[in-house]
Amino acid sequence: MDSISLIGLVLGVSAILVGQVLEGGHISSLVQPTAFMIVIGGTLGAVMLQSPLRVFQDGMRMAKWIFVPPALTHAQLIEQVVGWSHVARREGLLALENQIAGMQDSFTQKGVQLLVDGVEPERLREVMDVEISAWESRMKLGAKIWEAAGGYAPTIGILGAVMGLIHVMENLSDPSKLGAGIAVAFVATIYGVGSANMVFLPMAKKLLAHVSRLVSLREMLVDGLVGIANGDNPRIIESRLQGYDV
Numbered sequence: 001m002d003s004i005s006l007i008g009l010v011l012g013v014s015a016i017l018v019g020q021v022l023e024g025g026h027i028s029s030l031v032q033p034t035a036f037m038i039v040i041g042g043t044l045g046a047v048m049l050q051s052p053l054r055v056f057q058d059g060m061r062m063a064k065w066i067f068v069p070p071a072l073t074h075a076q077l078i079e080q081v082v083g084w085s086h087v088a089r090r091e092g093l094l095a096l097e098n099q100i101a102g103m104q105d106s107f108t109q110k111g112v113q114l115l116v117d118g119v120e121p122e123r124l125r126e127v128m129d130v131e132i133s134a135w136e137s138r139m140k141l142g143a144k145i146w147e148a149a150g151g152y153a154p155t156i157g158i159l160g161a162v163m164g165l166i167h168v169m170e171n172l173s174d175p176s177k178l179g180a181g182i183a184v185a186f187v188a189t190i191y192g193v194g195s196a197n198m199v200f201l202p203m204a205k206k207l208l209a210h211v212s213r214l215v216s217l218r219e220m221l222v223d224g225l226v227g228i229a230n231g232d233n234p235r236i237i238e239s240r241l242q243g244y245d246v
Contacts, residue, residue, distance in 0.1 A: 005066050005206065012198045035160055035188035039195065042156035047149050058142030065210050066203055077217055078241045081224030084112070085234040093118065093228075107131060107218060111225050121229040128222040136215050143207035150200035157192015161185040220244045 017027055048056055087095050097116045103109045110131065114124045164185025220241050227237040 002067050002069050008202070009198070016194065029183065030187060030190065032184055032187040032191075035164075035184050035191050038160035038163065038184075038188055039153060039156050039191040042159065043149050043153045043192075043195070043200075046152040046156070047145050050148060051145050055138075055141045056145060058138060059145035062139070062142050062207050062210075063146075063203065066206055069210055070214060074217070074220075074244065077220055077224075078238060081221065081228070081241060082234050082238045085224070085228050085232070085237050088228050089231075089234065107135070108221060111221060115225050115229055119229070121226045124229055125222055125226050128218075128225070132215060132218050132222070135218070136211060139211045139214070140208065143204055143211055146200050146207060147204035150196040150204060153196040153200060154189075154192045157189045160188025160192065164188060216244055 017030070020027060020030060051059070084096055084099075087099075093116050096112055100109050100112050100116070103112065107128075111124070111128055114127060119127070162185075164182065168182055168185070223244075224237055224241055227240065
C-alpha cells in the first residue's frame with residue numbers, strides 16, 4: 001500500500017473542506033451531484049473519445065498502482081538474478097528451464113527462455129531491449145490518459161458553469177430556482193479544477209514514475225541475464241545490478 005498517495009489525497013480534500021468551513025460556508029454546499037455528473041462524465045467521455053480501447057483499458061488498469069504499486073523491488077530482483085547465476089554456474093543454463101513455468105511475468109519468462117536456448121548475449125540484449133521499448137511506449141500512453149483527463153476536466157467544469165448560468169438566466173422570474181443554478185455553476189468549476197489538479201494530473205505523474213521504475217527494473221533484468229550468458233561471476237553480476245538507481 002502506497003500510504004503517501006492516500007495521505008496526499010486525504011490532505012488535499014481535507015484542506016479544501018476545512019477552508020470552506022473556516023470561511024463560514026457549509027460542506028454540503030460543495031456536494032452537487034449534477035455538477036459531479038457533468039464534470040466527471042464529460043471528462044470520461046472526452047478521454048474515451050481520444051483514446052484507442054486498448055490504451056484506455058491499460059490506463060484504467062494502471063490506476064490501482066496509485067495505491068498498490070507493482071510489488072517487485074530492486075533487492076528482490078538482484079536476489080533472483082544472482083540465484084539464477086549460481087544455478088547456471090553449477091548445473092548449466094539448461095537447469096534454468098525448470099524454473100520458467102513458475103515465472104508469472106511474461107517478460108522474465110521470455111528472457112530466461114532465450115538464455116536457456118543459448119542465444120548470444122548481444123542478440124539477447126537486442127531482442128529484450130525491443131520488448132522494453134514497446135512495453136514502455138504502451139504503458140506511457142496508458143498513464144497519459146490521466147494527464148489528458150487533467151486537461152479536459154477544467155474545461156468541462158467551465159462548461160458546467162456556463163450551463164448553470166444559462167439555467168439561472170432562464171429562471172430570472174423565479175427566484176427560488178436561482179440558488180440551485182448558481183450553485184451548480186460554481187461547484188462545477190471547483191470540481192473541474194480540483195479533480196484535475198488534485199487527482200488526474202498527480203495520478204499521471206505518479207504512474208509515469210512507476211513506469212520509469214519498472215523500465216529500470218527490466219533493464220536490470222536484461223543486464224543480469226546477459227551477465228549470466230557471458231558466464232560472469234555471480235558477485236560481479238550482483239555488484240553491477242546494485243549500481244542501478246531504482
